[in-house]
Amino acid sequence: xxxPPLPSxxxxxxxxxxxxxxxxEQRQVLRTNATDALRFGLGQIRIEISELENLSAxxxxxxxxxxxxxxxxTAEDMYRLSHAFLQGNExxxxxxxxxxxxxxxxxELSGANIQRQIDAxxxxxxxxxxxxxxxxKIAALAxxxxxxxxxxxxxxxxxxxxxxxxxxxxxxxxAAKTLLQMQLVPKxxxxxxxxxxxxxxxxxxxxxxxxxxxxxxAGAVSDLDRSYIVEHLEEKRPTEEGSEYFMYxxxxxxxxxxxxxxxxxxxxxxxxxxxxSLDSHWSAIYGVRVMVNLLASGKPQxxxxxxxxxxxxxxxxxxxxLRNANLNCDLLRLLKNxxxxxxxxxxxxxxxxxxxx
Numbered sequence: 001x002x003x004p005p006l007p008s009x010x011x012x013x014x015x016x017x018x019x020x021x022x023x024x025e026q027r028q029v030l031r032t033n034a035t036d037a038l039r040f041g042l043g044q045i046r047i048e049i050s051e052l053e054n055l056s057a058x059x060x061x062x063x064x065x066x067x068x069x070x071x072x073x074t075a076e077d078m079y080r081l082s083h084a085f086l087q088g089n090e091x092x093x094x095x096x097x098x099x100x101x102x103x104x105x106x107x108e109l110s111g112a113n114i115q116r117q118i119d120a121x122x123x124x125x126x127x128x129x130x131x132x133x134x135x136x137k138i139a140a141l142a143x144x145x146x147x148x149x150x151x152x153x154x155x156x157x158x159x160x161x162x163x164x165x166x167x168x169x170x171x172x173x174x175a176a177k178t179l180l181q182m183q184l185v186p187k188x189x190x191x192x193x194x195x196x197x198x199x200x201x202x203x204x205x206x207x208x209x210x211x212x213x214x215x216x217x218a219g220a221v222s223d224l225d226r227s228y229i230v231e232h233l234e235e236k237r238p239t240e241e242g243s244e245y246f247m248y249x250x251x252x253x254x255x256x257x258x259x260x261x262x263x264x265x266x267x268x269x270x271x272x273x274x275x276x277s278l279d280s281h282w283s284a285i286y287g288v289r290v291m292v293n294l295l296a297s298g299k300p301q302x303x304x305x306x307x308x309x310x311x312x313x314x315x316x317x318x319x320x321x322l323r324n325a326n327l328n329c330d331l332l333r334l335l336k337n338x339x340x341x342x343x344x345x346x347x348x349x350x351x352x353x354x355x356x357x
Contacts, residue, residue: 085126092130207242214252295337
């Protein structure tokens with residue numbers, strides 16, 4: 001099998017840009033939620049936003065000492081901590097370095113009160129913006145709850161858990177490996193492939209997490225998890241949110257390879273997804289690489305609509321027209337694998353090929 005080249009720096013930069021935009025959105029939404037809570041006087045919060053902007057490491061130490069002493073964190077405590085963590089790593093490191101403080105947040109996260117669960121999850125979300133050692137500690141102490149709540153119905157809690165998991169997956173490979181032992185991949189895939197409606201609005205968030213796993217911890221994904229993805233390939237549609245991460249995730253996790261046999265139906269759905277997502281630059285680049293591996297199987301029955309030479313030629317010419325040098329190399333590999341199947345007269349097909357210099 002011809003192995004496609006590693007992603008170019010440009011493509012890696014695209015991923016990093018998406019992550020940065022994602023983190024920025026996270027901060028904005030959490031700040032808006034907190035401001036709304038203050039405006040309407042919800043919970044015990046009575047402190048002005050301007051005062052919260054100047055919380056210091058000393059303030060964080062005081063808050064941590066108080067919640068440790070009480071073995072409980074109020075809505076106000078968690079609200080102030082959330083804002084403190086947004087102000088920088090010094091506050092985050094101060095809190096993470098105080099023995100027992102994080103366990104109080106875990107207690108609120110795992111309790112029966114849904115609002116306290118949400119407050120704690122949002123605290124962890126901002127805490128997870130810290131460095132790798134903080135993410136590692138969060139994964140060890142709170143990871144099981146963050147993953148478990150992905151099955152829940154409370155949307156704000158689920159969203160905060162997804163954002164926290166994304167921060168951890170981006171920051172610390174060791175923490176990512178811890179989370180992967182908690183059935184994270186199947187739970188993310190269920191959210192990623194769920195049909196979009198009023199209750200299911202998490203496809204993009206789950207897609208980001210899967211993308212981060214594929215980028216930073218692909219080697220730690222178990223064969224069982226990979227098999228789960230294969231079994232549920234057909235459930236993702238190119239028209240759904242987060243579809244641009246689909247082919248990248250499959251390629252990085254080596255889902256389509258000689259080691260894993262796809263059924264005719266699974267392969268057909270994969271080919272249809274590829275053909276239906278050519279307008280997405282990312283999907284096209286990684287989709288071609290996945291198709292290279294699919295055709296390397298030497299089984300024409302797996303090609304679906306691409307088994308028709310005119311359809312294959314139309315896709316190839318459309319992608320060659322993009323005049324992307326890196327993509328062209330992969331397209332030539334795809335062409336080589338296709339011709340080796342002897343489905344059509346090679347000269348006849350090559351005469352109709354339009355390769356742009």
